[in-house]
Amino acid sequence: MIEIIAIDTPSLGDRSYLVEDGETAFVVDPQRDIDRVLDLAQVRGLRITDVFETHIHNDYVTGGLALARVTGAAYHVNAADKVSFERASIEDGDVVEVGPQMRVRALATPGHTFTHLSYVLESPGRVPAVFTGGSLLYGSTGRPDLLGPAHTGELVKRQYASAHRLAEILPDDAEVYPTHGFGSFCSATQSDADRSTIGREKRINPVLTQQERDYVDSLLAGLDAYPAYYAHMGPANSAGPGLPDLSAPKTADPAELRSRIEAGEWVVDLRSRTAFAAGHVAGTLNFGADGNFATYLGWLIPWGTPLSLLGDTAEQVAGAQRELVRIGIDRVEAAATGTPEAWSGAAPLGSFHRADFGELAMVRHHRPVTVLDVRRNLEWARNHIDGAVHIPLHDLLGRLGEVPSGEVWVHCQAGYRASIAASVLAAAGRRVVAVDDEFDRAALAGLAMATG
Structure with a gap:
């Protein structure tokens, strides 16, 4: 049979x-x-x-x-x-x-x-x-x-x-x-x-x-x-690609992680967007292992940039490695597991606020903030928040200078891409809020919508 x-x-x-x-x-x-x-x-x-x-x-x-x-x-x-x-x-x-x-x-x-x-x-x-x-x-x-x-x-x-x-x-x-x-x-x-x-x-x-x-x-x-x-x-x-190397990367201490960040390498935090927003090593980027991690990391990273991974567990890091070799990122330079406090050493942790569209609607009544939409072009064309700035996530690294100064509230369709964008903005020293909410709730929250 x-x-x-x-x-x-x-x-x-x-x-x-x-x-x-x-x-x-x-x-x-x-x-x-x-x-x-x-x-x-x-x-x-x-x-x-x-x-x-x-x-x-x-x-x-x-x-x-x-x-x-x-x-x-x-x-x-x-x-x-x-x-x-x-x-x-x-x-x-x-x-x-x-x-x-x-x-x-x-x-x-x-x-x-x-x-x-x-x-x-x-x-x-x-x-x-x-x-x-x-x-x-x-x-x-x-x-x-x-x-x-x-x-x-x-x-x-x-x-x-x-x-x-x-x-x-x-x-x-x-x-x-x-x-x-x-x-x-x-x-x-x-x-x-x-x-x-x-x-x-x-x-x-x-x-x-x-x-x-x-x-x-x-x-x-x-x-x-x-x-x-x-x-x-x-x-x-x-x-003709050969067998991938899935052996564990070497363990990095806080000093090495900081050195890699300052050298312009990518140090990626695999934890959930909730955990990352609450506390992370300053300068790290959040590509959560609970989403389309490899797709978006591979999309954004300048090809060939040295990469290190931070995860809750060794299993989480190993899973991420497996995802990466599938798209040709064959070697992770270093890794660390545990908590952001252990990874950061004496340096203070970074953090940013998470919110929903209801909170964004209330805030816009009281003070001016930039709403940054990082969805793709077709998503934006279907409908978007009136007055929002649109920079697709995959263009954000090259267009950071176009993000207006001041407080930035960043959103996508469901929260995953917004967290990546928020981590990019936070690493660049911007004051950011990640909207972790379904976009369909934006109009229900009273935010005016536009199309085209």
Whole structure:
């Protein structure tokens, strides 16, 4: 009996897949930390013979090459991709026999990238399953703009054609298993679906229900910024990333932490935004491990900046390391665990106030304050607080000089990004209040809203 096992990476919004027949297995789009795959295969007594890459990923560093080398599996990468390692070249129409029960057929599905492939699993006695990578997603498609604006127009049309090709070739009951679309910025839009079929996508997916022009126009209008670290993922994957180093970083004392901060390095506090606001080492930045830590840290950090981590526990730091290697930040310079009092030594702790939109509404009646909205452009365009200053979080480090002087109340959609922004402002010596509240409550609190 064939079993398809999803290996989720919720923080990046991606899934890898291990497919097995009881003895033999293949893997599709493995993440960098391949120990998860190896452990699963060992527990089930499986031999991994093949690893398939749907495309040269833009949102994470692949574990495909490392997994193939460790297991001796064939590493299937599109023959048209320019890579710096030996691979088992594959292209449209090729069929790979995986054990006695599983056949994997490659289908060219360009759109997310020019060389994107989907893989159809065919096995006697079961419906086909298609691993669609960044092509046909649940209720959406992969973004066509990650290779730059010069290619977006052509890729979005190819994405439309690819989705229709899958819908025409495969039966309605064929199962769909995308890599992206579970919160990944590689997805054009998001869906709450956890499973789907070709038939379901024909009914609900805009790429299959709309005319091409309507699909193209609506998709392009809905695209917003994506993380800056994406620029480094394609080159890393084409070069052939090796095994990650997940060994514990050295422990830093207060003097070393202070020295690193003063040298312009990043010292990141992984604790919750509530704990950080109450007390933190001055000059540190808050990217809580309880949110999309790696996505936003990778988006904001100047690439190559030395990084140290502060956490409640060693396990929290180790989890953060694992998140970071997935996006190519391979080494943490130092770390410390415990409390901010222990990390700061004799130096006083920093802190800032947290509030909700009701308190912001009251304060604006009594004194002038700057309201800083750090949501993305499309969020701002839908609606925003009248009179607010808009600087998307990913632009804040380069635009700190545009934040008006005086007291700044910073907000986002739900509080996580506001805490990051508040820590950036506090580290720059600004007087800041973090609005830790759902944005939908702003109008209910009596704050005047605007659009556009």
